[in-house]
Amino acid sequence: MYLIPMLLLSFSMAIVICHVLWQFAKPHHPNLPPLIFHWIPVFGSALQYGTDPIQFFSKCREKHGNVFTFILFGRRMTVALGAKGNHFVTGGKLAEVSAEAAYTDLTTPVFGKDVVFDVPNHVLMEQKRFVKFGLSVENFRAYVGLIEKEVRDYLATDPSFSAYRSTKREEWGSFDVLKSLQELTIFTASRTLQGEEVRSSLNKSFAGLYNDLDGGFTPLNLLFPNLPLPSNRRRDQAQKAMSEFYIRILAERKSTNASHDMLSALATQSYKDGTPLTDQQIAHIMIALLMAGQHTSSATASWALLHLAHRPDVAQALFDEQTKYFSSPDGSLRPITYDELRELPLLDSIIRETLRLHPPIHSIMRKVVKNMTVPGSLTSPSRDINYVIPKGDFILSSPALSQIDPTIWKDSLTWDPYRWSDPEGVASQASKSYDDATGEKIDYGFGIISKGTESPYQPFGAGRHRCIGEQFAYLQLGVILVTMVRHLEMKLDGPFPSTNFHTLIPMPGSPRVISYKRRAPFVA
Numbered sequence: 001m002y003l004i005p006m007l008l009l010s011f012s013m014a015i016v017i018c019h020v021l022w023q024f025a026k027p028h029h030p031n032l033p034p035l036i037f038h039w040i041p042v043f044g045s046a047l048q049y050g051t052d053p054i055q056f057f058s059k060c061r062e063k064h065g066n067v068f069t070f071i072l073f074g075r076r077m078t079v080a081l082g083a084k085g086n087h088f089v090t091g092g093k094l095a096e097v098s099a100e101a102a103y104t105d106l107t108t109p110v111f112g113k114d115v116v117f118d119v120p121n122h123v124l125m126e127q128k129r130f131v132k133f134g135l136s137v138e139n140f141r142a143y144v145g146l147i148e149k150e151v152r153d154y155l156a157t158d159p160s161f162s163a164y165r166s167t168k169r170e171e172w173g174s175f176d177v178l179k180s181l182q183e184l185t186i187f188t189a190s191r192t193l194q195g196e197e198v199r200s201s202l203n204k205s206f207a208g209l210y211n212d213l214d215g216g217f218t219p220l221n222l223l224f225p226n227l228p229l230p231s232n233r234r235r236d237q238a239q240k241a242m243s244e245f246y247i248r249i250l251a252e253r254k255s256t257n258a259s260h261d262m263l264s265a266l267a268t269q270s271y272k273d274g275t276p277l278t279d280q281q282i283a284h285i286m287i288a289l290l291m292a293g294q295h296t297s298s299a300t301a302s303w304a305l306l307h308l309a310h311r312p313d314v315a316q317a318l319f320d321e322q323t324k325y326f327s328s329p330d331g332s333l334r335p336i337t338y339d340e341l342r343e344l345p346l347l348d349s350i351i352r353e354t355l356r357l358h359p360p361i362h363s364i365m366r367k368v369v370k371n372m373t374v375p376g377s378l379t380s381p382s383r384d385i386n387y388v389i390p391k392g393d394f395i396l397s398s399p400a401l402s403q404i405d406p407t408i409w410k411d412s413l414t415w416d417p418y419r420w421s422d423p424e425g426v427a428s429q430a431s432k433s434y435d436d437a438t439g440e441k442i443d444y445g446f447g448i449i450s451k452g453t454e455s456p457y458q459p460f461g462a463g464r465h466r467c468i469g470e471q472f473a474y475l476q477l478g479v480i481l482v483t484m485v486r487h488l489e490m491k492l493d494g495p496f497p498s499t500n501f502h503t504l505i506p507m508p509g510s511p512r513v514i515s516y517k518r519r520a521p522f523v524a
């Protein structure tokens with residue numbers, strides 16, 4: 001009865017032993033980066049990478065330096081660390097690397113066909129240009145008040161904020177920061193970018209569709225897109241239903257006035273050859289924007305609020321910044337405008353610093369489509385040999401690591417927003433960050449941006465795949481944070497949460513509860 005399991009066990013152990021011996025015995029090719037030791041073939045270092053990629057990369061770097069290869073479910077992933085590694089990956093030439101081939105298995109089933117990574121790179125660049133058209137300053141000006149109102153409505157109605165509404169002055173309440181910020185992020189993004197119809201459907205059918213779609217946006221789907229799982233079936237049904245939902249809105253809108261949102265902006269756009277975007281492409285771009293902004297912004301806002309609760313002195317300074325710029329003669333705080341929001345140094349530093357320590361995208365990946373030399377990776381000075389990454393492998397950079405490099409950042413693991421105004425807090429290499437006005441400028445087809453591929457600070461990526469949602473994210477995060485700080489005093493009763501890396505975007509792990517009371521004097 002036990003024979004079959006015993007045989008299977010012995011067979012598995014024999015495979016593991018052979019695999020381990022093979023790793024030690026096989027002569028190492030001098031052109032290939034060192035391969036990280038692993039016990040189980042195919043599975044490779046998936047457990048270490050999936051549990052804590054930062055710790056895994058740091059340990060590998062101690063042993064092997066900045067360039068090494070690990071196995072992830074049969075894929076050969078070559079990691080290139082540091083600012084040079086960032087440049088190697090984000091500055092990779094189109095003829096050598098492909099983001100589409102690295103991401104399409106994850107994104108296409110969720111976003112839908114014919115957009116983002118389901119199209120050739122030059123089409124994506126055009127689609128990014130269309131989106132940028134909808135991310136105009138004029139639209140942003142209209143969004144500030146809408147976001148502020150959403151936050152205030154949330155404080156006025158959400159059950160976690162009953163203590164805020166209490167008539168007793170010193171009453172403390174608490175909220176799960178991730179849950180609240182996930183709700184606030186989708187409410188504010190839908191009220192602004194996504195449009196009125198999405199916002200009003202959020203309490204109904206759209207929320208269910210969103211959850212089902214989100215269930216297909218996991219690390220597992222990046223590696224195995226089409227496992228016969230119930231969650232993938234729900235993902236596919238939700239993708240179809242959500243796409244039809246946007247197409248219906250487009251049809252209804254054709255007879256009404258355009259609004260200040262992305263759907264209206266996309267409906268006016270055509271490719272360079274004159275072909276207009278189809279309704280289905282517009283619907284799929286809308287889904288892509290919803291998914292691209294939701295977890296990135298909600299995680300960042302959650303981390304920022306946790307740090308503010310942990311450092312009440314910084315929260316008070318942020319409140320003081322508000323009173324300095326927005327005090328009315330009657331003592332209340334007047335509403336914020338978009339142009340003023342961009343000029344608030346502490347708010348800006350808080351967002352920058354939070355993205356430095358907690359970048360939502362810790363690994364930037366590309367598939368190698370043509371053998372690629374790693375410049376300056378001299379493995380044998382006498383023979384002048386550089387590493388060559390073979391076609392079919394993947395390359396990966398991790399700004400999450402260069403952003404905490406102690407040789408660049410003073411007290412690199414400490415959350416200190418004041419470093420951004422301290423000439424010693426950020427070494428010259430990093431302060432010349434990618435949005436530096438003096439940096440090299442380039443147009444990949446979606447407008448002029450700073451190239452910035454060699455910066456150690458890259459929370460929004462760099463190069464042709466650089467994020468297009470950065471300004472919107474700063475606006476959304478900024479208004480959410482200052483509105484919360486205007487209304488609440490916060491503290492952390494427990495320890496600062498650790499990072500949960502099991503989700504696609506690292507999130508604060510449980511418990512992540514912030515205690516709050518209404519700020520006195522109450523400001524409207």
Ligand code: HEM
Nearest residue numbers: 289292293296297300361364459460461465467468469473
């Ligand atoms: C790409 C970060 C918010 C839309 C990226 C990339 C990063 C990033 C690192 C580059 C990935 C790569 O090179 O492989 C962030 C962060 C955000 C944020 C930290 C918020 C804190 C948003 C928002 C939107 C958005 C709000 C949409 C409104 C996109 C799109 C791409 C992208 C469409 C793909 C660009 C391409 O591949 O060419 N983002 N993002 N992101 N982001 Fe964001």
